[in-house]
Amino acid sequence: MSHDKKLRSQKAGLEPGSLVHLGEVKTSTPTLMLLEYDSNGLYEQELSSREQIDGLVRRPGCTLWLNVYGLQDPDLMAAIGKRFGLHPLVLEDILNTDQRPKVDDYEDYLYLVARLFDYVPHSRQLASDQVSIILGKDFVLTFQERPSGTFGALRERLRANRNQVRRLGADYLAYSLLDSLVDRYFALVEQVGDHAEILETSLINRRPRPGVLQSIHRHKRQITTLRRAIWPLREVLNVLLRSHDGFFRAETVLYLRDVYDHTVHLIESLEDLRDLLTGLLDVYLSAVSNRVNMEVRALTVVATIFMPATLIAGVFGMNFHVMPWLEHPDGFWFAMGLMGAIATIMLAAFWRRRLIG
Amino acid sequence: MSHDKKLRSQKAGLEPGSLVHLGEVKTSTPTLMLLEYDSNGLYEQELSSREQIDGLVRRPGCTLWLNVYGLQDPDLMAAIGKRFGLHPLVLEDILNTDQRPKVDDYEDYLYLVARLFDYVPHSRQLASDQVSIILGKDFVLTFQERPSGTFGALRERLRANRNQVRRLGADYLAYSLLDSLVDRYFALVEQVGDHAEILETSLINRRPRPGVLQSIHRHKRQITTLRRAIWPLREVLNVLLRSHDGFFRAETVLYLRDVYDHTVHLIESLEDLRDLLTGLLDVYLSAVSNRVNMEVRALTVVATIFMPATLIAGVFGMNFHVMPWLEHPDGFWFAMGLMGAIATIMLAAFWRRRLIG
Amino acid sequence: MSHDKKLRSQKAGLEPGSLVHLGEVKTSTPTLMLLEYDSNGLYEQELSSREQIDGLVRRPGCTLWLNVYGLQDPDLMAAIGKRFGLHPLVLEDILNTDQRPKVDDYEDYLYLVARLFDYVPHSRQLASDQVSIILGKDFVLTFQERPSGTFGALRERLRANRNQVRRLGADYLAYSLLDSLVDRYFALVEQVGDHAEILETSLINRRPRPGVLQSIHRHKRQITTLRRAIWPLREVLNVLLRSHDGFFRAETVLYLRDVYDHTVHLIESLEDLRDLLTGLLDVYLSAVSNRVNMEVRALTVVATIFMPATLIAGVFGMNFHVMPWLEHPDGFWFAMGLMGAIATIMLAAFWRRRLIG
């Protein structure tokens, strides 16, 4: 069970809407980065105190983007909530960092949750951060547990105003955030896919290493983890595409449809990978079973050659006073010949049986 | 088959709506706890007799919460049913404690059934209690088989009027009850998850203990049991979210949506756990199979070394009068050398075959 | 393939609606039992001839229930069909006793098919009878292949007019019939469940008896059989709940919903049982595989102890003229010591390898 869930159960008994940060603290101090822009310009400011949030004055006609790294300060969150009129449940969900991706419609704004993943080489597992996006008519708020570099390129694009991106408003900004997230998933799915193909190559060439099974098991779990994040994200995008609540303009919806297609693509890739891994499990188990087969066969061959010969040696080692061949000068070679002949016949007989059955 | 179901079949032939308590008696005397409150105050009373129920006078504008522990007294139940205008089928369902979670809409009130679980360390199984909730316009009735402590924190919150909870009416109370139930599930799912992860760690490190299979089997059944309770509860919440019958106000529906999200989360966690356990079963079976493999290999090696050597010993133990080497002073060492050489060659040959196949 | 289906294929080529009884004859003579009742009284009569049916006069305002045991007399059926205006296809379906549960709406009446099961200890299988129920505005017809005792308690209740049941009309009667059927299923599902739990207990305690697999297989088939009957019955009830054709009054629909819930409950119990049996199959196969494992290990141990010792004995049995130790007075004990030492070392080595791999 993950660390997050442990914390959740500790919260049982608190009233709903109580602001307690449930989750690991992953960054030292919360950082608030404010961007405000329109076609004419872009204003950038780093906020650090509750007062600055309370005193925030909006530039008319501008799109505002407030990004928060680090969720451990409930007071700060409450101040933001108050300034932008967020529902207590939204704040609660932002702070409880084990939400599954979803979209909630609160008339004045949309609340979106998505998840970010990092491959942790040490534990060979995927670590997960929660990203909360709030889309209002002319503002976007984003909340992350720590800086991840996901939105850096987007920020650069806004500063440079490439393709006149600053002209396009809050809904396009929200789309761009989602697009950045989904692009990140592609890299992860590729990575899992590369590992799976290395496994496949090594298995098809019939050299099952020990640990293959554990490896398949681990990859399957990673796929499950990613699928659990992407599947509801697809649903979120589907809801956004079909809804008519005016948060997204028709022209932005075309772009959302594109991100939606990407999520479908990702899910299919993950399903293919899962099928591949299941197939590899079959191949592996069969290879192991073939091994046992080869070894049992070796054992059979060994026993088949040596048991009769050993018997013959034993027979001529008996101490009867009267025994055939013993006094014959070539008796020894007679016995050796007999051993060889029997071994040859039995081997031939078994080879033939193997062909039959 | 559980004890409850046994009792159900004994009821076959009775007319519908007949009040017979089907289920274990889990508490000595029924306890009735009455809470009535509005923004101004909270009145608390413990009822003990049928007459007190019949004579119950409502305080106007107040929200009433009547909680019943222990269902073994049909007369008492009938009195409550009469006082609050409950349909005979509702009373029957309250008393038959093997209902699956559901919601029934009876115009004047909603009838909700949910299930509570306790982990019984002794039998390593989950024991289940039924919780019935009846939500009217300004009252909530709850029926439990025994005190479980689930609603204690909520009762405290009402008494302390934290966040002005007393102002929020019967629908918010019903929501809070459901929220308490779902929070309890998180603890159980965590516990199963912890056990599963211990199993995983021990299996991945390749030390399958005996009893692993029984353990996986038991955990799978616990997951099935929890899933059977949470899945229909999710449906119940979904129905409440989508219905427009006026029992829940728009602002409470936001909170219900939150509980709904939690149940979805729980179900996904259970599915992940089931996938994990199925994967562990594969890992376990493969580990066992690898074991057999190792032992067959050991047997092959032993046979390969000793059978030819034993044959050579037997050959030189034969009693032929004329045999080579016997009279040579180093004959014994010739034979020993031959044994060693053959063993070495055969081992080498088998090692090479192992590399090939 | 069941006996019923054999008969069905014999009917190929006959025109639709032709009245041929397809099914085993399970009772000697058809019995027709007529009950007519209202709040004031109940009239009971046993009909025996075609003429009595033709001449049947309805008491105005009364609810009529005609129950038929034994379907082998097509003329009698045709008479009933004519008297109550049944469609030829209905009569055909009543006589072909391998229908799956369904409801057909024929404007003037509903035609319901359900199935009854009996556990036949002899063949350890479930035998199945067809029950046809026709619900008109003020009459109910029931057709069974033989007396089964399922509706006896209901008949008693009508005679005694408990809970004023006679006041409640034909739709309540139809509900009561369905309720009796579903109650019967509970007993069967319990029985299968009991057997499954006995199997589980014996397997978890690690003593797989021979025949366990056959037993699991048989139980799985029984579950499939029951599921095939209950699943469509649930659909039938669902259709009745959602339809607005006026055969069921609003107050009876509440009761139908109750039976519907019971069928959902039954299906879930069957699915749990199927999961349980599948899990037991895994446990069983693994127990068998563990057995092989133990025996291969025993074989390895035996070979490991004795093969080197036998070789040493053989070596000192060789007839070389010059051999070490032979003439030493303690030579024999040297050899014995060598055997023991090698056996000890190899055992130790294998035990260590077993711990490693």
Next chain:
Amino acid sequence: MSHDKKLRSQKAGLEPGSLVHLGEVKTSTPTLMLLEYDSNGLYEQELSSREQIDGLVRRPGCTLWLNVYGLQDPDLMAAIGKRFGLHPLVLEDILNTDQRPKVDDYEDYLYLVARLFDYVPHSRQLASDQVSIILGKDFVLTFQERPSGTFGALRERLRANRNQVRRLGADYLAYSLLDSLVDRYFALVEQVGDHAEILETSLINRRPRPGVLQSIHRHKRQITTLRRAIWPLREVLNVLLRSHDGFFRAETVLYLRDVYDHTVHLIESLEDLRDLLTGLLDVYLSAVSNRVNMEVRALTVVATIFMPATLIAGVFGMNFHVMPWLEHPDGFWFAMGLMGAIATIMLAAFWRRRLIG
């Protein structure tokens, strides 16, 4: 891949609607059988030339049924197409005999495709023919690859006018054709079911014959084949039941519903059979595995008895000058007793271990 599909790929590149017969030619010359009837009479004629089709005059008020055996003459087909106003795609589908069952609505007529099966004892597989049915307002056209005898009984019924079948028009005729087809399926499903039950009986009695696996595999494929034909046929019937295009009158729809029920029944039977076969596979594999188990055990017993005894014999065969017991007159029997004692003790020990693990 079947012969039909091979032919289809040869058609790649031709324009759509081009009339090429794709499929084996299964009959020597096409036969066209014309029936025209109303309540008053029935006129029957065999057509043989293109001109006869072009010159066909309809009797007003009559229902026309034209049945074609053999599809290898595209000109003839084109003539029929022209005479009855068929769309080029319909003709193409009639001639490409690997269609899956479907219904296409072409305003003036419905085009139905179904499949007929024959069990070919030689290859133990199911051979499949395509049956095309075109239902117009007052005519029915049927196209088959060869005479199959499926519609013979129906033709007889029309000639005899049993149950005044001639009065019932083209839609009832189309229904009767579908009914005949479905009745045929029952026979096939029964046959597969009989084979499966023979397999089951032989397996449950624990005598797995070689070839059982191949047999299970073959039956599974037959079931898949049948399911592939019946499943879409059910969909076709469902579409006909729900459509309101006026080809079927309300009274015929009742009969169609009956055929629909039969297809549902068939599909369930096939699913049961598939479950049964999957279960049998488990039973078979387990029986085989039990066998290996028994034989490994036998091997263990043999080794356990003889290895120690052989060692003792070897020990007393050593040539040490000083050895205990050798000169004792009962030394031989001491040794024999020792062998027997050790064998007994080891056997006992192993039996006990077997009981433990």
Next chain:
Amino acid sequence: MSHDKKLRSQKAGLEPGSLVHLGEVKTSTPTLMLLEYDSNGLYEQELSSREQIDGLVRRPGCTLWLNVYGLQDPDLMAAIGKRFGLHPLVLEDILNTDQRPKVDDYEDYLYLVARLFDYVPHSRQLASDQVSIILGKDFVLTFQERPSGTFGALRERLRANRNQVRRLGADYLAYSLLDSLVDRYFALVEQVGDHAEILETSLINRRPRPGVLQSIHRHKRQITTLRRAIWPLREVLNVLLRSHDGFFRAETVLYLRDVYDHTVHLIESLEDLRDLLTGLLDVYLSAVSNRVNMEVRALTVVATIFMPATLIAGVFGMNFHVMPWLEHPDGFWFAMGLMGAIATIMLAAFWRRRLIG
């Protein structure tokens, strides 16, 4: 992970709609082939420069078909996009050649993506190209990664104006393109099917070659690959059939329905093949397991015959001074007889046990 996806992740961070060709360059220079036609004639031209595209003048009333091979020149693509008013996202999707089949509706035109496959004998895998089709009111644009010969026959048909195909407009052209694609799939599915049947034949005849498992695994992956392309194509066709946006006239929709049926057929064939391969896996694993069984049995037989005989030989090789039979002139033959008798008895006993269990 495929080459395409690798490239996609390199694109992360670029703004949406940026024209970068993601995919292998599969042809040297882009080729643009222009066809314009109406009932009266057909004009054909090869375009090679950006200027020719910019200066393109439409012949009124004509249908235009512009086919592009090779996507590596973004400028050219941008010029086409500008000339025909394509959305930046369409151009992006055309250039990113790992799209899954889909249809996007952009008011003025439809954008369709499909995939082409080639079997690469070298790697025994399927290579995939992307085909983009844009259908406007009177024009069709097609974009392929390289010449594949798929549309050659169609081009010939247009030039020859067979069946007056030139009269039928842009929607019929788009249909014809899709039809050509689907016909190509049939050939591929056949090929996979042929391989699967060869595998089946060889397995049913009980000669499992090494590498069978790898072969099954490879075929399963090919089937998955094809399914991933055909399944969404079916959805695309379904959308086109159900949409009412006027791109397809009613008469062309009939033809589309035909292609739709073909895709359904293909999917079913693939599912059958997958079932077949899964079944073959079972057969193969069981054959391998039978092998082990046969060899263990052989080992048992060998051990059973020789162990007792070797013991007897050892016994009479002991050096006791007093031993029975040794001095008897036929003692040797007594011993041999004893060996033979015991071998016979044990063999008989084991044969009987085999019959029992």
